[in-house]
Amino acid sequence: MRMRNIWACCCLGMLLLTFAxxxxxxxxxxxxxxxxxxxxxxxxxxxxNLNNDGVFQFNAEGKAWxxxxxxxxxxxxxxAQGTRSAGEFDEIDYSLxxxxxxxxxxxxxxxxxxxxxxTLGGYDTPTTEIYGKLSFNVxxxxxxxxxxxxxxxxGSYLEFGLGHTFEKIVKxxxxxxxxxxxxxxxxxxxxxxxxxxxxWEKTKFNDLTLNVAVPxxxxxxxxxxxxxxxxxxxxxxxxxxxxxxxxxxxxxxxxIKFSKSF
Numbered sequence: 001m002r003m004r005n006i007w008a009c010c011c012l013g014m015l016l017l018t019f020a021x022x023x024x025x026x027x028x029x030x031x032x033x034x035x036x037x038x039x040x041x042x043x044x045x046x047x048x049n050l051n052n053d054g055v056f057q058f059n060a061e062g063k064a065w066x067x068x069x070x071x072x073x074x075x076x077x078x079x080a081q082g083t084r085s086a087g088e089f090d091e092i093d094y095s096l097x098x099x100x101x102x103x104x105x106x107x108x109x110x111x112x113x114x115x116x117x118x119t120l121g122g123y124d125t126p127t128t129e130i131y132g133k134l135s136f137n138v139x140x141x142x143x144x145x146x147x148x149x150x151x152x153x154x155g156s157y158l159e160f161g162l163g164h165t166f167e168k169i170v171k172x173x174x175x176x177x178x179x180x181x182x183x184x185x186x187x188x189x190x191x192x193x194x195x196x197x198x199x200w201e202k203t204k205f206n207d208l209t210l211n212v213a214v215p216x217x218x219x220x221x222x223x224x225x226x227x228x229x230x231x232x233x234x235x236x237x238x239x240x241x242x243x244x245x246x247x248x249x250x251x252x253x254x255x256i257k258f259s260k261s262f
Contacts, residue, residue: 034221035060036259043074044251046157046187047207047233048197053078068097090121108137112145127152140164155192157206161185181213194238204235221261228254 036059043051054077061070074091076084084090097114101107112133119126133145143161163183171177187206195201213227233239233249 030064032063032262033061034063034259034261036257038255038257040253040255042251042253043076044209044229044231044253047209047231047251049248049251051076051084066098066100068095068099070095070097084121088121092119092121093117094119110135110137125152149193149196153193153196155194155196156190157193158188158190159185160188175217175219177217179215179217181211181215183211183213185209185211189238198238198241200235200237200241202237204238206234206238208232208234223257223259223261225257225259226254227257 038057038059040055040057042049042053043055043057051074056075056077057073058075059070059072061068072093072095073089075089076086078086093116095114095116097112099110099112102109102111112135113131115128115130117126117128127149128151129147129149131145131147133143135141135143141161141163145159145161147157147159149155149157161183163181165182166180168177169180186208189197189204189206191201191203194204194206209229209231211227211229213225215223215225217223229252231251239249
């Protein structure tokens with residue numbers, strides 16, 4: 001592993017957080033920032049096993065007036081699939097999101113609009129997606145999101161989500177407690193999306209991912225979150241042409257997140 005890249009990322013994160021703290025001091029009510037470092041035993045995206053070995057993932061974001069700007073990156077810890085080198089970033093994504101509650105529904109619903117630009121470190125073609133999402137603050141927290149690739153792949157992906165948080169199952173004080181987060185995400189690929197990724201120009205149910213996370217919420221906006229994940233590619237035609245990673249149709253992995261919010 002090239003440790004200098006890890007140190008560079010950590011230093012960059014500290015600079016971003018220092019800058020974010022300055023802005024927050026100037027406008028306490030409108031600006032918030034967060035950063036996280038994650039370890040995952042493999043990297044799975046929409047059911048696709050992009051890296052069968054351990055990775056570090058870094059995220060830094062700032063929020064103001066409903067907008068969230070974020071930089072996310074992935075670093076493999078081994079020489080993955082012969083195209084990525086240990087200790088070097090093989091993906092850096094940039095996103096901008098605008099989210100708002102819908103007041104006419106008594107804040108029981110909210111929407112998000114945004115754009116994500118994926119840069120893939122030379123192992124695949126960079127691309128850009130726009131998206132819209134509806135979320136509902138009712139039992140099981142249902143959500144539906146539409147992603148549309150407007151660059152490399154002319155196709156859409158629908159994502160349906162359900163989840164529940166068991167809050168403060170263990171509590172030491174008002175700012176130190178443990179939650180349990182359960183969620184399920186179900187993906188449907190349009191004909192253009194599936195043609196671009198898998199060579200099947202048909203609308204198909206793509207993937208199902210189940211997640212369990214246990215955030216340990218500590219003082220000063222610090223949290224430590226172990227997690228466990230299971231993901232399966234659902235369609236037989238897609239499984240037969242799946243080219244990423246090991247090609248396994250089912251993946252099981254775990255992770256741990258260290259995060260700080262301001």
